[in-house]
Amino acid sequence: MSAGRSSVISREVIEIFAPRFLADPGVIWLSESGNKVVKRDDDVARAVRLDIDQQRVLPDIILVDDGAPLSPLFVFVEVVASDGPITVARKEALLALVTAGGTRRSTPSS
Numbered sequence: 799m800s801a802g803r804s805s806v807i808s809r810e811v812i813e814i815f816a817p818r819f820l821a822d823p824g825v826i827w828l829s830e831s832g833n834k835v836v837k838r839d840d841d842v843a844r845a846v847r848l849d850i851d852q853q854r855v856l857p858d859i860i861l862v863d864d865g866a867p868l869s870p871l872f873v874f875v876e877v878v879a880s881d882g883p884i885t886v887a888r889k890e891a892l893l894a895l896v897t898a899g900g901t902r903r904s905t906p907s908s
Contacts, residue, residue, distance in 0.1 A: 804830055804858070804877045805830065807877045807878075808828065808830065808858060808859060808877055811859055811861075811875050811877075812825055812859065812861075820863035820866070820871070820873070821863055821864075821865030822863055822864045822865030822866075823861055823862070824842045824861065824862045824864065825842075825860075826842050826846075826860040826861065826862050827850060827857075827859065827860035828858070829856065829858050829859075830877075842862065846862050846864070846899070846901075847899030847900050847901070848860075848862075848895065848899050848901075849895070849899060857874040857875055857876045857884065857892065858875060858876055858877040859873075859874070859875035859877070860872065860873070860874055860875075861873040868902070870901060872901070874892050876888075
């Protein structure tokens with residue numbers, strides 16, 4: 799990854815956030831502004847039935863937790879120093895991406 803704020807944030811999401819908050823974390827997708835595909839794990843994506851088309855509206859990072867009670871749990875992270883926040887329309891597009899593979903959509907408890 800190139801040097802800069804986005805890379806620092808992405809690294810901390812993967813190295814600090816994921817192991818701390820996910821039981822069995824994996825990185826399916828990692829991109830940055832200048833390089834749309836930094837890391838892509840097609841084997842993990844296939845295992846959790848996630849069809850990644852890089853032409854679609856994807857966030858900077860897609861994490862998966864295969865150890866979550868409602869497995870798999872997908873975590874979409876947009877690094878604000880790059881493409882911008884996840885809008886309602888982008889959220890719906892990302893939810894459609896995971897439900898297309900058969901994952902049930904759940905709502906967080908309040």
